[in-house]
Amino acid sequence: MAETSSDAFLNGEGIPVDLHNIETELLRLWGPSADRAGGPDLESPHVTRVVLANLVVEGREANAPGLKQVLDEVTSQYPCRTIVLRRTEGTDRTITAEVSALCYIPAPGLPQVCSERIVLHGGPQATNLLPGAVRPLLEADLPFILWWTDDPRLDEPLFRNLADECSRLILDLPDPGADLAAIRLGLDPKINAYSRDAVWFGLTRWRELVAQFFDLSCHHESLKRIDSLRIEALAPTHEVPPRLAVWLAAWLAGQLGWKPLGNPTHSPGHLRAQFQGPAGEIAVEILTEVDSTAPRAQLLATTLTTQGPDGPESFRLERPSPQSAEVHIKIHSSAYCNLPRIVRSPEIEPARRVAAALQASRSDPTFDHARPHFFWLMEQR
Structure with missing residues (x-):
C-alpha cells in the first residue's frame, strides 16, 4: 500500500492526508518515492527535491482544470512548494488536504527534479480557517509569494490577510473582463507594496x-x-x-x-x-x-x-x-x-x-x- 501511494504521489496524483499531519505524510511519501525512482539507470534517475519559494495559489473549484495546466508549467520552470487554496461550494466548516509531486527531467542523465503540491479544499464557512492552515506549511527562510487568480473582493478578508504577510503578490485576472475595482484592490500598495499584475509581464x-x-x-x-x-x-x-x-x-x-x-x-x-x-x-x-x-x-x-x-x-x-x-x-x-x-x-x-x-x-x-x-x-x- 505504501508503494502504491508513493507511486501515485510521484506521478502527480493527489493523495488525501490529514490536515494536521501533512509534513509527516510528505516525509513518508518522499522516501519511498525517491527509492522507487532512484538508481544508476539513466531511464530512472534519482529524484531531487527542489524548493525555491513558497507559492500560495488562490483558485476556485470551477477554474481548477485551467489553473492546474498553467500551474504545472509554472512550477516546472520555477520549482517551489505550492499550496493551492481550492475554494469549493461545500457547507462544512472544515478543510481537507491532499498532496502530490510534480516531477520532470531537465535533461537526459540529470536527476529528476521534483517539487511538492499541497491542495487545501474549503467552502465559504471555512474561509477564515485557511490562513491558519497555510502558515505552518510555509518553508522557513524562503519567500512567500501569493498568486491570486480571482476577484479579491469575493474573499476580501482572506485576501488582505495573506497579502499583508506575503513577500510578493501576483494578481492574475482575465484581460479583458476584470472589474477595475478588483484590480485596484489587488494592486493596492497599502496592502502589499510588491504587488504586480501578471499582464505586466x-x-x-x-x-x-x-x-x-x-x-x-x-x-x-x-x-x-x-x-x-x-x-x-x-x-x-x-x-x-x-x-x-x-x-x-x-x-x-x-x-x-x-x-x-x-x-x-x-x-x-x-x-x-x-x-x-x-x-x-x-x-x-x-x-x-x-x-x-x-x-x-x-x-x-x-x-x-x-x-x-x-x-x-x-x-x-x-x-x-x-x-x-x-x-x-x-x-x-x-x-x-x-x-x-x-x-x-x-x-x-x-x-x-x-x-x-x-x-x-x-x-x-x-x-x-x-x-x-x-x-x-x-x-x-
Missing part, C-alpha cells in the same frame, strides 16, 4: 522593441519630441480597453515623465487621452479590434510619432497577424536607417508571464511609476 518583449528605437545616445532627444502614441490591440470584447495595451501606454508615460491632462475619453473599442510632454501635448490612442474567439488580449501594433529637426518621424511595430510570432519594424526618419526589419517576438503565454513574475526582482520602480498612469487611463468618468 506579457509586455516584456514589446517594451524591449520600443526601447530599441531610442537605445543609442544620439536618439535620446527623439524621446522628448514624441507627440503621439497609437496602440492597436486584439481582444475578445471591446467594452473596456485591454490592460495589456494600457500598461504599455502607462509604462511610456511613467518612464518619460508625461503628465496627464484632463480626463481620458472611452467608447467601445477606443480610448483617447492627452499627456503633457517635454515638448508639448502628446495624444495617446488605444484601438481594440474584436475577435470573440481570442483567448486573451494581445498587441497588434504600436506607432510613435515625433517632430524631428527635418520633419515628422514615425516608429512602428506591427504583428502581421494575431497568429504570427513575428513583429515588423518600420521607421520613417532622416536620422535612422529606414529599411524595414523583421524580428521573432512571440506573445508571452500566461504560464510564462507568471514564471517571469516569480523570477523578477521584488522591487520594480518601473511598474511603480506606471501604476498611477494605468489607473488614470482605465478610469471611466
Whole structure:
C-alpha cells in the first residue's frame, strides 16, 4: 500500500492526508518515492527535491482544470512548494488536504527534479480557517509569494490577510473582463507594496522593441519630441480597453515623465487621452479590434510619432497577424536607417508571464511609476 501511494504521489496524483499531519505524510511519501525512482539507470534517475519559494495559489473549484495546466508549467520552470487554496461550494466548516509531486527531467542523465503540491479544499464557512492552515506549511527562510487568480473582493478578508504577510503578490485576472475595482484592490500598495499584475509581464518583449528605437545616445532627444502614441490591440470584447495595451501606454508615460491632462475619453473599442510632454501635448490612442474567439488580449501594433529637426518621424511595430510570432519594424526618419526589419517576438503565454513574475526582482520602480498612469487611463468618468 505504501508503494502504491508513493507511486501515485510521484506521478502527480493527489493523495488525501490529514490536515494536521501533512509534513509527516510528505516525509513518508518522499522516501519511498525517491527509492522507487532512484538508481544508476539513466531511464530512472534519482529524484531531487527542489524548493525555491513558497507559492500560495488562490483558485476556485470551477477554474481548477485551467489553473492546474498553467500551474504545472509554472512550477516546472520555477520549482517551489505550492499550496493551492481550492475554494469549493461545500457547507462544512472544515478543510481537507491532499498532496502530490510534480516531477520532470531537465535533461537526459540529470536527476529528476521534483517539487511538492499541497491542495487545501474549503467552502465559504471555512474561509477564515485557511490562513491558519497555510502558515505552518510555509518553508522557513524562503519567500512567500501569493498568486491570486480571482476577484479579491469575493474573499476580501482572506485576501488582505495573506497579502499583508506575503513577500510578493501576483494578481492574475482575465484581460479583458476584470472589474477595475478588483484590480485596484489587488494592486493596492497599502496592502502589499510588491504587488504586480501578471499582464505586466506579457509586455516584456514589446517594451524591449520600443526601447530599441531610442537605445543609442544620439536618439535620446527623439524621446522628448514624441507627440503621439497609437496602440492597436486584439481582444475578445471591446467594452473596456485591454490592460495589456494600457500598461504599455502607462509604462511610456511613467518612464518619460508625461503628465496627464484632463480626463481620458472611452467608447467601445477606443480610448483617447492627452499627456503633457517635454515638448508639448502628446495624444495617446488605444484601438481594440474584436475577435470573440481570442483567448486573451494581445498587441497588434504600436506607432510613435515625433517632430524631428527635418520633419515628422514615425516608429512602428506591427504583428502581421494575431497568429504570427513575428513583429515588423518600420521607421520613417532622416536620422535612422529606414529599411524595414523583421524580428521573432512571440506573445508571452500566461504560464510564462507568471514564471517571469516569480523570477523578477521584488522591487520594480518601473511598474511603480506606471501604476498611477494605468489607473488614470482605465478610469471611466
